[in-house]
Amino acid sequence: xxxxxxxxxxxxxxxxxxxxxxxxxxxxxxxxxxxxxxxxxxxxxxxxxxxxxxxxxxxxxxxxxxxxxxxxxxxxxxxxxxxxxxxxxxxxxxxxxxxxxxxxxxxxxxxxxxxxxxxxxxxxxxxxxxxxxxxxxxxxxxxxxxxxxxxxxxxxxxxxxxxxxxxxxxxxxxxxxxxxxxxxxxxxxxxxxxxxxxxxxxxxxxxxxxxxxxxxxxxxxxxxxxxxxxxxxxxxxxxxxxxxxxxxxxxxxxxxxxxxxxxxxxxxxxxxxxxxxxxxxxxxxxxxxxxxxxxxxxxxxxxxxxxxxxxxxxxxxxxxxxxxxxxxxxxxxxxxxxxxxxxxxxxxxxxxxxxxxxxxxxxxxxxxxxxxxxxxxxxxxxxxxxxxxxxxxx
Numbered sequence: 001x002x003x004x005x006x007x008x009x010x011x012x013x014x015x016x017x018x019x020x021x022x023x024x025x026x027x028x029x030x031x032x033x034x035x036x037x038x039x040x041x042x043x044x045x046x047x048x049x050x051x052x053x054x055x056x057x058x059x060x061x062x063x064x065x066x067x068x069x070x071x072x073x074x075x076x077x078x079x080x081x082x083x084x085x086x087x088x089x090x091x092x093x094x095x096x097x098x099x100x101x102x103x104x105x106x107x108x109x110x111x112x113x114x115x116x117x118x119x120x121x122x123x124x125x126x127x128x129x130x131x132x133x134x135x136x137x138x139x140x141x142x143x144x145x146x147x148x149x150x151x152x153x154x155x156x157x158x159x160x161x162x163x164x165x166x167x168x169x170x171x172x173x174x175x176x177x178x179x180x181x182x183x184x185x186x187x188x189x190x191x192x193x194x195x196x197x198x199x200x201x202x203x204x205x206x207x208x209x210x211x212x213x214x215x216x217x218x219x220x221x222x223x224x225x226x227x228x229x230x231x232x233x234x235x236x237x238x239x240x241x242x243x244x245x246x247x248x249x250x251x252x253x254x255x256x257x258x259x260x261x262x263x264x265x266x267x268x269x270x271x272x273x274x275x276x277x278x279x280x281x282x283x284x285x286x287x288x289x290x291x292x293x294x295x296x297x298x299x300x301x302x303x304x305x306x307x308x309x310x311x312x313x314x315x316x317x318x319x320x321x322x323x324x325x326x327x328x329x330x331x332x333x334x335x336x337x338x339x340x341x342x343x344x345x346x347x348x349x350x351x352x353x354x355x356x357x358x359x360x361x362x363x364x365x366x367x368x369x370x371x372x373x374x375x376x377x378x379x380x381x382x383x384x385x386x387x388x389x390x391x392x393x394x
């Protein structure tokens with residue numbers, strides 16, 4: 001074995017790569033469990049790709065066959081029901097991990113110098129994941145799949161001058177149909193997961209290992225000092241334990257409550273002549289869907305929806321405080337926790353009809369969502385900082 005490894009190392013830096021990026025990668029020893037959600041998201045991504053390849057072998061991207069092919073997978077293919085439910089519930093676990101991963105970065109200031117590029121690549125991954133999930137939502141060709149794609153693509157018709165033409169280009173037809181299903185299937189199974197998300201994840205990890213991991217204290221640690229330890233075996237075992245714990249819950253839903261996160265109406269074949277009474281979307285899109293519904297003007301709603309994501313890219317420059325972690329910034333800690341609860345309120349508002357108190361909740365939550373970034377810009381001027389760790393003071 002040693003001779004084989006030596007032979008490979010002469011031709012390819014295998015051992016050097018493993019030691020640099022895995023076994024001997026210096027990791028702050030004070031990382032809490034919020035730092036395990038990045039590895040968890042990567043695990044869910046692997047599950048989605050593996051189960052997706054298997055499902056693609058039996059799926060028919062044709063409007064006359066798509067719904068029946070999914071039923072065939074569920075009923076006739078050996079363990080097809082298991083693979084399909086693993087894939088259908090995977091985005092729930094995936095976005096659960098991604099949202100907490102991003103929330104941790106927001107709270108502990110992991111977007112600040114020198115990790116701006118790492119943060120931007122992560123946002124690009126998030127946008128690609130949203131596009132991937134949206135296109136995959138159409139593939140079962142159920143009622144909610146069809147009408148959800150119709151409503152979301154129709155939002156772009158509000159773009160001045162080019163809106164209508166852009167919607168036709170996006171759908172490949174004047175309405176959601178066979179052309180839309182075919183191109184969404186192609187993008188969902190090839191370009192987005194392999195070329196875009198795969199490349200971005202590699203770039204994200206490369207950028208992370210270049211600048212090193214942030215930590216709850218928000219301080220830069222000596223990579224050869226006592227405050228860091230090798231990633232293996234210390235944190236790789238922590239990752240594996242945490243992933244096993246989360247996957248126990250994930251598999252519990254798969255085996256015992258697989259329809260909990262799936263819309264019952266999507267068990268009906270798509271019908272362009274029957275519109276569902278209440279249109280909704282998957283839970284991980286609801287906060288941004290609520291922003292659209294809270295604004296009376298459709299074009300302004302689209303701008304606000306995309307702005308809610310793109311504004312995150314300006315965080316390294318909006319947050320001018322030299323202190324990273326909210327542990328030592330009382331005002332940022334309060335406003336950030338309010339931001340998290342506000343995000344949940346947006347999700348709740350997005351799941352309901354925009355009338356009465358729900359509409360008011362959505363509008364107030366939308367205002368605070370954007371107000372938070374203005375507060376980050378203003379509070380460093382008068383925020384009282386708590387005593388910092390000795391490493392930060394020196």
